[in-house]
Amino acid sequence: MRVVEISPVTRIEGHAKITLHLNDDGLVEDSQFHVTQVRGFEKFCEGRPFYEMPSLMARICGICPVSHLLASAKACDAVMAIRIPAAGERLRHVVHLGQIIQSHALNFFHLSAPDLLLGMDSAPAKRNVVGLVEAHPEIARLGIQLRKYGQRVIERLAAERVHPAWIVPGGVASPMSEAARDELLAGIPAAKEGAERALALLKSVLDRFKDEVANFGNFDSVYMGMVDADGLMNLYDGGLRFRDAEGEIVADHVPAEAYSDFIGEAVEKWSYLKMPYYKPMGYPDGLYRVGPLGRINVVDRCGTPRADEELEAFRAAYGRIVTSSFHFHYARLIELLYAVEKLEIFLKDPDILDTRVRAHAGPNAREGVGIAEAPRGTLIHHYRVDGDGLMTWANLIIATGNNNLAMNKSILQVARHFVKGNKLKEGMLNRVEAVVRAYDPCLSCSTHAAGQMPMEVQLLGPDGAVLDRIAQADEV
Amino acid sequence: MHLVIGFGNTVRRDDGLGFAVAREVERRAAGQVRVMTVFQLLPEHAEDAAAAERLVLVDAAVDLAPGEVRCQRLADGATARPRPHSLSATALADLARTLYGRAPETFLVTIGGESFDFGEGLTPRAAAAVEQAADAVLSVLSAAG
Known part of the structure; x- marks a missing residue:
C-alpha cells in the first residue's frame, strides 16, 4: 500500500x-x-455569560462571521425566550445577504475561477488569482466589485466588515439609516448585473467540464437546507428540510431545537472535523450535503424572479435532484443572484427603516438553538446555560462539517x-x-x-x- | 484625495499600530485625507488605491526596534503575487495598476512593535511612536501638495 x-x-x-x-x-x-x-470554541466558551457568545463565536471565522453571529444570536434569543422585533429580523436578514454576496463572489471569482476559466490542467504557476488577473482582468474587476458591494452592505449596517458587534441577542444594535438604505439600493443594479454575468460566464464554460461533472462527487445522498413555511429558500430563518436521493422530502420544517433528532455526529481519529450524518440512516450511510447544492435541491423555489428562472433552467438541464458536487458552483451563482434580488426586495420595503430593532431580556430558558444558512451550508449553535446565564455547554455544527462525509466520498x-x-x-x-x-x-x-x-x-x-x-x- | 490605509490586528497588541496611526492621522487631518483601517490588504482595496492621489500604507513591523518608524517609497512598477486573502503593499499597488490602469505614488510607513501577543492595547513604547508615525504620514502627504 x-x-x-x-x-x-x-x-x-x-x-x-x-x-x-x-x-x-x-x-x-x-x-x-x-x-x-483544532479550534476548541465549544470548550473555552464554558463559564462565559451567554450574551457574550455572538462576539466570541464571530471569531470562529473571518469570512462568514455574520453567519456565526446570527446563529449565535438566535440561540441567545431562545435562551432569553423572546421574539425579536420584526425590523430587527429584517435587518439581520439584510446583513446576512450582504455576507452571502461577498462570500459567494470570493469563492467563484478568486478561488474557483482559476480552475474554471484557466483550466484544470493549466500551469499551476498561473492557475491562481494572479493568472486570472492577467488573463481576464475584467473578470477580476467584476469579482472585486461584487465582493466589495457585499462587504459594503455589512459595513453600512454593522460598521465593521469583519466581526461586527451589531448583531446582538434580541435583535440588532441600531436601525438602518435612510442614507444607508439609499446607498445600498443604488448599488443593486450593478450587483445584479455582476451576478448575471458570473452565471453566464460559468454556463459558457460548463461544456469543458463534462468529465468533472460526471466524476466530481457525483453520487446519491440526502440533502439538507432551511426553507420557509412555503418551502421557499430562506437563508436566515425557517425549518430544516431533508430530501433523499429520489427527491422525496423525508423530514420537513424541523424546528431548530429538534435538530439532534435528525443529525448525529461521529468522529474519526484522523481528522478534527466532526462527521455529521442523517440519523435515521445511521453512520456513515446517512451522508448528506448542505450548502448551495443542498439548498437548491431541497427548496421548492428560490422565491425571486430571476433566480427562479435560472433554477428552472438548471433543473431542466440536470434534473430535479442534481447529484454532482461540481454543480455547487452553478448552485452558488443561482444563490448569488437570489441574494441580490432578495436584498433589493428588503431595501425597497419602507419598513426596513423601522427603529424598534431590539428586545431586551435576561436568561429565561436553560437551553437555546440557533440555525442560519451560512454561505457554505447549515450552521447550528446549541447552548446550555445555568440559572445565572453562564454557559455550561455548547455544541456547534459548522456548515463545512455537514459536508465532511460528502467531501471524503x-x-x-x-x-x-x-x-x-x-x-x-x-x-x-x-x-x-x-x-x-x-x-x-x-x-x-x-x-x-x-x-x-x-x-x-x-x-x-x-x-x-x-x-x-x-x-x-x-x-x- | 490622498488615501491612508492602516492595517493589522487590534487584538494582537502592537499589530494594532497601523490602526492607531491611521486614526491619529484622521484626527489631525479630518476631511483632507481619506483614512481606512483594515485587518488585511485585500484585492478590493485596489480600486480605492487606484483612485487615490497618493497612497500611504501603515503597518506594524517585526524587523524594527520597538517604536522605530520607517517610511519608504515603493518602487514604481514593482510586481508581487496577489493573494485572495491578503496582499502585500507592493501587490496592492501592482494590482491597482493592472486592473484599473493606475497606481498612485505609494509609501509604506512601518513602526516597530514590541509585543504581538494576544491582547488589546499597544505597549508603552509602541504607543509612544504613534504621533511620530502620524507625523511621517502627514509629511509624505504634505510633500505631495
Whole structure:
C-alpha cells in the first residue's frame, strides 16, 4: 500500500491535507480528507455569560462571521425566550445577504475561477488569482466589485466588515439609516448585473467540464437546507428540510431545537472535523450535503424572479435532484443572484427603516438553538446555560462539517477516476483539490493562512520512502 | 484625495499600530485625507488605491526596534503575487495598476512593535511612536501638495 499526501490543500479557507492510499497496482483504494487544526470554541466558551457568545463565536471565522453571529444570536434569543422585533429580523436578514454576496463572489471569482476559466490542467504557476488577473482582468474587476458591494452592505449596517458587534441577542444594535438604505439600493443594479454575468460566464464554460461533472462527487445522498413555511429558500430563518436521493422530502420544517433528532455526529481519529450524518440512516450511510447544492435541491423555489428562472433552467438541464458536487458552483451563482434580488426586495420595503430593532431580556430558558444558512451550508449553535446565564455547554455544527462525509466520498471518487499509476501529474492532483474547493470548505478562516505554505504531494512506499513528489509554489 | 490605509490586528497588541496611526492621522487631518483601517490588504482595496492621489500604507513591523518608524517609497512598477486573502503593499499597488490602469505614488510607513501577543492595547513604547508615525504620514502627504 502506498500513500499520496496532498498537504496543504490550496485555495480553501483553512488547513487540510489529503492522503490517497494506492494499492500495489497503483490504483486508489482509499482516501482521507484530514482537517489538521483544532479550534476548541465549544470548550473555552464554558463559564462565559451567554450574551457574550455572538462576539466570541464571530471569531470562529473571518469570512462568514455574520453567519456565526446570527446563529449565535438566535440561540441567545431562545435562551432569553423572546421574539425579536420584526425590523430587527429584517435587518439581520439584510446583513446576512450582504455576507452571502461577498462570500459567494470570493469563492467563484478568486478561488474557483482559476480552475474554471484557466483550466484544470493549466500551469499551476498561473492557475491562481494572479493568472486570472492577467488573463481576464475584467473578470477580476467584476469579482472585486461584487465582493466589495457585499462587504459594503455589512459595513453600512454593522460598521465593521469583519466581526461586527451589531448583531446582538434580541435583535440588532441600531436601525438602518435612510442614507444607508439609499446607498445600498443604488448599488443593486450593478450587483445584479455582476451576478448575471458570473452565471453566464460559468454556463459558457460548463461544456469543458463534462468529465468533472460526471466524476466530481457525483453520487446519491440526502440533502439538507432551511426553507420557509412555503418551502421557499430562506437563508436566515425557517425549518430544516431533508430530501433523499429520489427527491422525496423525508423530514420537513424541523424546528431548530429538534435538530439532534435528525443529525448525529461521529468522529474519526484522523481528522478534527466532526462527521455529521442523517440519523435515521445511521453512520456513515446517512451522508448528506448542505450548502448551495443542498439548498437548491431541497427548496421548492428560490422565491425571486430571476433566480427562479435560472433554477428552472438548471433543473431542466440536470434534473430535479442534481447529484454532482461540481454543480455547487452553478448552485452558488443561482444563490448569488437570489441574494441580490432578495436584498433589493428588503431595501425597497419602507419598513426596513423601522427603529424598534431590539428586545431586551435576561436568561429565561436553560437551553437555546440557533440555525442560519451560512454561505457554505447549515450552521447550528446549541447552548446550555445555568440559572445565572453562564454557559455550561455548547455544541456547534459548522456548515463545512455537514459536508465532511460528502467531501471524503467525493475525493475518493475523483481520485479513483483521475489518479492512476505511480507517477503523479499535477493536473490530476489539482482535480482532487478542486473537488474540495467545489464545496468551498471553511476550515478556519480566522487565520486566513490558506496557501501561505507550499503545496507538496508525496507518493510514499510501504517503508515510508518517497517514491515520487510534486512541489508547487505557494498557490492561493 | 490622498488615501491612508492602516492595517493589522487590534487584538494582537502592537499589530494594532497601523490602526492607531491611521486614526491619529484622521484626527489631525479630518476631511483632507481619506483614512481606512483594515485587518488585511485585500484585492478590493485596489480600486480605492487606484483612485487615490497618493497612497500611504501603515503597518506594524517585526524587523524594527520597538517604536522605530520607517517610511519608504515603493518602487514604481514593482510586481508581487496577489493573494485572495491578503496582499502585500507592493501587490496592492501592482494590482491597482493592472486592473484599473493606475497606481498612485505609494509609501509604506512601518513602526516597530514590541509585543504581538494576544491582547488589546499597544505597549508603552509602541504607543509612544504613534504621533511620530502620524507625523511621517502627514509629511509624505504634505510633500505631495
